[in-house]
């Protein structure tokens with residue numbers, strides 16, 4: 001009987017446990033990302049491209065590069081490689097139904113409305129919010145409405161601002177909205193553009209959610225969906241608490257399907273539906289940061 005030869009897996013780049021731990025520490029400190037040991041093979045395959053792109057042969061050299069102050073672009077490439085930008089129009093539809101049927105009717109008499117799409121990726125979430133507002137509030141144009149949409153990754157923020165999407169992506173929009181607020185791109189075949197009146201409602205910007213926030217709110221609703229899933233528990237709990245501090249009393253927080261609010265923020269937020277939370281009235285002890 002012949003025995004099969006031992007298989008040796010060949011790795012193009014050396015990636016020791018120590019390299020992985022150093023990388024995980026940096027990702028946690030700078031972006032709040034949690035990288036469990038079990039993610040080592042995934043991290044290797046995602047970052048091997050960056051080593052090739054930078055013509056670097058060793059992970060420890062790549063780590064040294066990330067320490068250089070001028071290498072902010074590479075640090076952003078790192079976060080792009082370690083997270084995903086997957087999104088779509090009206091993803092997790094029930095949140096938009098809650099927005100239209102519960103949140104907005106409660107704000108019917110208010111002129112000022114503020115909503116934040118935190119971790120907006122390429123913008124579909126913010127545009128879905130804007131279209132929901134336009135549909136539900138016929139007088140939207142005469143109110144003081146702003147949607148803030150932020151992401152850590154400048155490349156996706158840029159794409160969000162442009163608001164040009166493949167026709168297949170636009171097909172996720174309800175037909176009436178598609179007709180009312182998108183048009184075929186005059187420049188690029190197979191692309192559709194979001195109408196100016198929708199774009200006008202949104203301010204897109206770069207923001208690392210782990211850093212201090214350069215605004216104070218209060219917001220009537222915050223969408224932070226499928227972002228905190230990458231963070232370790234401590235960072236998540238801190239984030240929920242900061243969101244609670246940014247919400248107006250009675251304001252809503254919408255989070256991703258596999259996320260749950262936990263920790264001290266639960267003193268301020270009550271469950272108000274599937275992955276939906278509402279800030280209790282007159283909550284004490286929640287600091288705005």
Ligand SMILES: C[S@@+](CC[C@H](N)C(=O)[O-])C[C@H]1O[C@@H](n2cnc3c(N)ncnc32)[C@H](O)[C@@H]1O
Nearest residue numbers: 084085086087119121152153208209225226227
């Ligand atoms: C999967 S997308 C979610 C997009 C959208 N919220 C949705 O649910 O469809 C996750 C986004 O979170 C962003 N992200 C990851 N870490 C972040 C951080 N520390 N601060 C801000 N955005 C972050 C990523 O760049 C990415 O665009």
